[in-house]
Amino acid sequence: MVNENLVKDVVKETYKYGFVTDIETEKIEKGLNEDIIKLISQKKEEPKFLLDFRLKAFKKWQKMKEPDWAALRYKKIDYQDIIYYSAPKQKEKISSLDEVDPKLLETFDKLGIPLTEQKKLTNVAVDAVFDSVSIATTFREELAEHGVIFCSISEAVKNHADLIEKYLGTVVPASDNYFAALNSAVFSDGSFVYIPKGVTCPMDLSSYFRINSGDSGQFERTLIVAEESSSVSYLEGCTAPMFDTNTLHAAVVELIALDDASIKYSTVQNWYAGDEEGIGGIFNFVTKRGKCLGKRSKISWSQVETGSAITWKYPSCLLLGEESVGEFYSVALTNNLQQADTGTKMIHIGPRTKSTIVSKGISAGNSKNSYRGLVKMGTKATGSRNYSQCDSMLIGDQASANTFPYIKSQQPNSEIEHEASTCRISEDQLFYLQSRGIEFEEAVSMMVSGFCRDVFNQLPMEFAAEADKLLALKLEGSVG
């Protein structure tokens, strides 16, 4: 019999990103109304079309109800008790990184994000978002040489308004769901990526989201457009300080892939998850969707979800183009009192489209981990295929693992396969590893890492290593 206490010790974790940066910030008053939205828009000097977009979304949001179908329980969110705009005070215009407040650079340095010149060698371009604004984007000149646009969405609104107007809200319309409508009304910053025709992005692009303020929500918006025959790999990371209040994060990510284009979107989500009693932590309500518009286009989502008190997230693919491909690889780890309801939607519309879903859920402590996925074959999706695999691992007898796959087919010439299993850490395997001189904790880590291997193989190299480490850390103290 596995020593329960020993196992609990393995999952215990200290959240090393929980520090607060003491920096002067500019905040607007709490609450949400048309004036606040106009104020945000004014602060960001936005064109009229964007203000109209926000106000329209806000009107829709007011008529909508917060969804309650997810297997999540949380205290009611008071949307009027949130600050919708908070930014570190900086000089008006920053022409180089040297002008960024050193405290901010130090913060990102502490988080291991290469913003400063000496660390730029890692060949990953980074857009760093602090509370409501983007503070720096690296490697812009190098990327511009290839015609790649990589900047904060606020800058894109000013410099590439035509592209924003053309694509914003085309994948996730403002009225899509409650949280997407909220985001559309108040989104503050985020990243914009445009890969021109025929270009393979010369380096990985990355966004790093940091919430610093305890009473302001983060509502970022990411838009990635890959023109014909282009390809890009995009990484996203997130952390937040430890507060004993819950902070709201409602993001929207839109991806558009045209003919033969490919987008790989990887996330390591490590928002603060609250303490062992479930106090504090981020409420993470995210709408991520990709549209495979072109023929043979490909969108691949890979995610490692370890943080947040509440996760509500379903990265999806709309497979419109002929022979387009959608992929979803996910590892979701919940511990203590965390709750995650996550999965994907693969909507096959075009003919000969293909999708793969691999989801691994690990629940420890008193947590709740649910996979919720939809696979739909439309009437025109002839010759399309889907394969889904959802595995859950339970650690301890207090955690719960649920699987809710929705499968719908209207096309006889298509095939759908779904399989799911639930297991726990096998004592035999643990015993075997221990008898070979491997420490208990390491053995558990090895087994969890083996369980998640299918997903880690899909992550970019540096992310895979980080994810592996992260899981080991998160599991510290909880295996039972």
Next chain:
Amino acid sequence: MEIIEKIKTSKSNVNLTEIQKICLHKLQSSPLPNPKSELWRLSNKSKLSNFLDYTVNEKDSKFDIPYPKNSQSTIRLIIGENCQIKLIEKNYSIQQLSEDELQTYIKEQVSFFKQNENWSELLNLSLSCKNNILGLKINGSKIPPIEIFSHASSNSLNAKTLVIFLEKNCEVELLQVNLGKENSSLSQSTFFCLKENSSVNHGVVSYGENRSNLLNSLNVIQQKNSAYNLGSLHFKFNYARFEISIKQCMGNAKTTIKGMQITKKDEQISTYTKIEFNGPNGFLDQINKSLADDKSHAIFEGSIIVPKIAQRTDASQLSRNLLLSNLAQIDTKPQLEIIADDVKCKHGATISQLNEEELFYMRTRGITLTEASKLQLSSYFQEIISFIPISKDRWDLLDKILNEN
């Protein structure tokens, strides 16, 4: 919908039994199920309202069973024909439940019922008059096979209820046949209570005619070491719902379910199953097959619930579906809700059409396309049909289905 109006206003009717009054009370505030809930969101609203459009018929016209008896020993009962049964033999006994026993058991069950989740049962029990409730207590072994018929007459809605107590160490084969006449609605509720060490091979065959509707609910409670095997087949109904709820009360029980539904024209047939393990060492093996042709719609939703107490549960659920037409559609949702950690649970789902390679192989051997398709379908059906008790050697269900294809 006349029935819904009646439910709303039936408070003062003195002719109602106590159970009817309790159920009506539960339905009165909202007489229809919530169309947005998981259980009802895919259900065709106009078909459901068509189900409720007929007037309730409490007295049946004479019903002739359209199938010959297999052997003289088979016991045949028709719900609603006021049959009196009291068989006490050397090895077994089959007796009717007393009114008190029936009342107590149903009342206890109803106390757990929720308006939306158990809407079909509540509707059934609020419409089912005394004559249309059959309660049986079965004891012993070497019991001859039992066949129980329910039917709905044309242009009416019939509500039939069956309650069966299987005493300790009892073993029985029981086939339930639900027949829907043209333009009819049948509401059938079955309550099974399996005591320790008992075992039943239960078959449910529901066969409709033109524009017939069916709401069929099955409520099973299993005690320790009991084995419940269910083979079911639903076809030719314009609208049918089969709702199965199985509770393994103390664990250590075995459940096997093999079900099939066939839809054609613009029919909608759905199966909803909820299996709860309330004790350790439970076992479940479930397979549900659907075949959807023409403009029809087949639905399967299955949930397996494994709470903390149900350690060492071994459950598997498989949903296999054949979609044969461009206009037909299939929805399937096999779901797992698990809290216990020492369990083996898995589920799978597939939706596809007939295997082209196999068809090609058979055609190269000189078998025509039609014959080859029939052969393939026959193997697809066989697994389920051979699991339905009594009928397997006699009715030739398979031929019936295939010839109608």
